[in-house]
Amino acid sequence: MRWLRAMLGGDGEIPRVFVVVALVDSIGTGMFLAGSTIFFVRSVGLTPAQVGLGLAVAGAVGFVSAVPIGALADRLGSRQVLVAVQLWRAASQVGLAFAAGPLAFTVLASCLAVADGAASGLTQSVVSDAVGPQRRVPTMAAMRALRNVGFGVGALATAPLLAAGTEWTYRSVMLGDALSFVVAAVLLSRVRTSRPRPDGRPRQSPLRALASVRDHRYLALAGLNGVLCLHMTVLAVLIPLWTIESTAAPAAVVPFAVVVNTVLAVVLQVRFSQAARGVSGGARALRWSGVAMAGACLLIAVTGRTNVWLSVCVLAVGVLLLTFGELWQSAGGWELSYAFADQETLSTHLAVFNLGTTAQSILGPALLAPTVLSGDGVGWLALSVVFVVVATLVAPTVTALTRALPEPVPLAAHRSPS
Incomplete structure (x- = not known):
């Protein structure tokens, strides 16, 4: 593993927990990307057009919900909200694994998109709160590097499941992704953050924080x-x-x-x-x-x-x-x-x-x-x-x-x- 330590910084400057979270999360995502469409068509019984429409609606929902969730994180704490988002992703994936029909698929895909749309910004925020200004960009870079490894591992792990071709092997792809989110949530719950907040200054409401981004x-x-x-x-x-x-x-x-x-x-x-x-x-x-x-x-x-x-x-x-x-x-x-x-x-x-x-x-x-x-x-x-x-x-x-x-x-x- 010398190549990995050299890539991430051999002196331990990159917190290991973030690297593990990135790897675990991306393995699950790699499984989802490689097998989800086949599952939706062959097991759920959707047409390609229904899958495309459902994902388009979900993408729009994720777009409009990302900033309000970010504002909520500024009020409640970025780590706490990111942990909740990961658990929400897990629950949505379990729901998708048992979805029946285009309406249920669209609703559950939208629920997943709410969390997916917010996850990237929240992760950046938690990294900054945990490692400080000097190490946040290298940490994000290390996480992205490991995420690419995870995508490949997840896609390869999906191949034998898809080859089996049964409803439960297809469904296990979705459940595997859900499990990765639960593991990520547990790991993130142990991260210590230290964003300073001046004493006596009230926390902004999410709507007021949202209005503050007008530059x-x-x-x-x-x-x-x-x-x-x-x-x-x-x-x-x-x-x-x-x-x-x-x-x-x-x-x-x-x-x-x-x-x-x-x-x-x-x-x-x-x-x-x-x-x-x-x-x-x-x-x-x-x-x-x-x-x-x-x-x-x-x-x-x-x-x-x-x-x-x-x-x-x-x-x-x-x-x-x-x-x-x-x-x-x-x-x-x-x-x-x-x-x-x-x-x-x-x-x-x-x-x-x-x-x-x-x-x-x-x-x-x-x-x-x-x-x-x-x-x-x-x-x-x-x-x-x-x-x-x-x-x-x-x-x-x-x-x-x-x-x-x-x-x-x-x-x-x-x-x-x-």
């Missing part, structure tokens, strides 16, 4: 980060469809691209987070992310005009650039979301910042698939321009946020100690 600059930064999160849609939806419909490359390239992306995320995420320390580092990482993803789109655009081997090689380089963009986006987004959030309403601000990520997962496939994939690579060129524009807007947005601080200081002065 248009912070919202703009969240939006820019959300656009950069489109790397998820590009890898999961656009590249597979483009490869099989518009290039001479074989379909086998698609899983290979996913494997390359996953392995690089495991190995390099912590290292890339080191380049995003401080406000200046975070802004630089987001700019690099936009440029890298623009380059990936430009390369992918030309694969429709090349032979088999050249298409494969160019796609490989494009996926490499896309992965680099993903790693820089994650690190830069964590750093800047923390840096400009009001510490008294940290969970609320982080929930708002994560709305961009949630929005792209809901709107990205629907908006990009028909536009980017139409034409002869023109859509990819347009998407590359979008990423370049976002990269260009990061610096002035961060500068405006810095100047709006109560005591404006140079960007470099915000750098976290090594």
